[in-house]
Structure formats: structure tokens, C-alpha cells
Amino acid sequence: MDRIYLYVPPEEYAGVEAYGASWDEDAKCWYVPEHLSPAVFSRWVEDEGSEFGxxxxxxxxxxxxxxxxxxxxxxxxxxxxxxxxxxxxxxxxxxxxxxxxxxxxxxxxxxxxxxxxxxxxxxxxxxxxxxxxxxxxxxxxxxxxxxxxxxxxxxxxxxxxxxxxxxxxxxxxxxxxxxxxxxxxx
Ligand SMILES: [Zn+2]
Structure with a gap:
């Protein structure tokens, strides 16, 4: 399964960690751990002004x-x-x-x-x-x-x-x- 990465501004690191996100040290990026639903992190799943209409x-x-x-x-x-x-x-x-x-x-x-x-x-x-x-x-x-x-x-x-x-x-x-x-x- 592809890892789902999150777009998290630095001031929200504590928040996303509290929700259970995992940190990828190589990519320097938060991601959705396998045991949690991406829906939990929906506000961080895509950047603002994304490609979605x-x-x-x-x-x-x-x-x-x-x-x-x-x-x-x-x-x-x-x-x-x-x-x-x-x-x-x-x-x-x-x-x-x-x-x-x-x-x-x-x-x-x-x-x-x-x-x-x-x-x-x-x-x-x-x-x-x-x-x-x-x-x-x-x-x-x-x-x-x-x-x-x-x-x-x-x-x-x-x-x-x-x-x-x-x-x-x-x-x-x-x-x-x-x-x-x-x-x-x-
Ligand atoms: Zn048919």
C-alpha cells in the first residue's frame, strides 16, 4: 500500500501528532499510519487550493x-x-x-x-x-x-x-x- 502523506504546516505538528500521525524521517513528512483511517486526517490530506474542484x-x-x-x-x-x-x-x-x-x-x-x-x-x-x-x-x-x-x-x-x-x-x-x-x- 502506498503511504498517504499529509500536508501539515509546522504550527500544526503537535495537533497532527495528537491525532496519531506518524513521522517519516527520510521524507520529513507526516503520514497516515496503517491502523488509522485517512478520514481522521482529512484536513491535512490535501493542500489548500489542491487539484480538486x-x-x-x-x-x-x-x-x-x-x-x-x-x-x-x-x-x-x-x-x-x-x-x-x-x-x-x-x-x-x-x-x-x-x-x-x-x-x-x-x-x-x-x-x-x-x-x-x-x-x-x-x-x-x-x-x-x-x-x-x-x-x-x-x-x-x-x-x-x-x-x-x-x-x-x-x-x-x-x-x-x-x-x-x-x-x-x-x-x-x-x-x-x-x-x-x-x-x-x-
Ligand atoms: Zn449487464
Whole structure:
């Protein structure tokens, strides 16, 4: 496993040590020890003004039932939903949005998404790294995000006002950072 290094200003060394971070003498850098979750250190996992476009302290994985676009069998599909967050580049607060076409996630979110191995990068020959997308558990077909997010009636179009019981929300601990397109439903 790759070590997760932390970005800690010197005045916060005592704080990060109190949370249980380990010190790498060679790299002169704090890192997350294996027995602790990166979520504990979320405020130090990425530098301010990082490469991530969206930051959220109230993020969820939304799970729903869908139909595979290819084999038509019932599958689980997931997306990321945030009760609140920030557009990092514009420094604008965001409310109640889903994120589609995700192309970058931080370590905290990567660890959380390990529970949903079928939600992973789409491998494409024309680009080095595709966006995250759901994959069918039966036939492996990619379920493109635009089919799940774009239109009224699409399963993730309006998560904030979804029918009770039609979706399951799994809260994520700590701050997550990711890059993708956010949408608010209507
Ligand atoms: Zn399928």
C-alpha cells in the first residue's frame, strides 16, 4: 500500500501528532499510519487550493437499483451526493448536488468507494484515465453517468427529493475532495 502523506504546516505538528500521525524521517513528512483511517486526517490530506474542484464535509454515496443498458438485468448503481460543499476554484458554496463524470477523487473518497468496486474508472483506449462510472455486475457493461443524471426520471436526477425507499444514502466520514460535474436537479 502506498503511504498517504499529509500536508501539515509546522504550527500544526503537535495537533497532527495528537491525532496519531506518524513521522517519516527520510521524507520529513507526516503520514497516515496503517491502523488509522485517512478520514481522521482529512484536513491535512490535501493542500489548500489542491487539484480538486469540489470539497464537501457532508457527502454520501447514493445507492439505487437500475437496469443494465446492455443485458437489462437489475443492478446496483451509485453516485456521490453532497448536502453541502464548495466549488474550490470559484470559492462558492454549493448545496444539495450530485457529482457526475468524476475524474479525480482524494484518498478519503477512494477508501470509501472500495465498498463499491463496480463504480470505477471506465477504461478507454482514447484517453489515459476515464471518468468513474458504474459497471454491470452481470455483463460488465459501462453505465454512462449521463444516463443516470441528466433527465427528470433518471435515478440520480433529483436525489434531494427522491421517493423514500428508492435510494439509500451512505454517509461518508470527514471531508472528501473530488473533481467532476455537479448538478442540482430541479
Ligand atoms: Zn449487464
Amino acid at each position: 469540489i470539497s464537501s464535509d457532508e457527502a454520501f454515496v447514493v445507492s439505487a437499483k437500475g437496469e443494465c443498458v446492455q443485458c437489462r438485468r437489475e443492478i446496483e448503481v451509485v453516485c456521490i451526493y453532497c448536502e453541502s460543499g464548495v466549488d474550490v476554484e470559484r470559492d462558492e458554496p454549493l448545496m444539495r448536488f450530485t457529482v457526475s463524470a468524476i475524474w479525480a477523487i482524494d484518498e478519503v473518497l477512494a477508501a470509501a468507494l472500495a465498498r463499491w468496486p463496480l463504480f470505477r474508472r471506465e477504461l478507454r483506449e482514447d484517453i489515459d484515465e476515464g471518468c468513474f462510472a458504474n459497471h454491470c455486475a452481470h455483463c460488465g457493461a459501462v453505465q454512462e453517468d449521463y444516463r443516470l443524471h441528466s433527465e427528470p426520471g433518471d435515478v440520480f436526477f433529483n436525489v434531494a427529493e427522491a421517493e423514500p425507499g428508492s435510494i439509500a444514502l451512505v454517509p461518508l466520514t470527514g471531508r472528501v475532495r473530488l473533481s467532476g460535474d455537479y448538478a442540482f436537479g430541479v
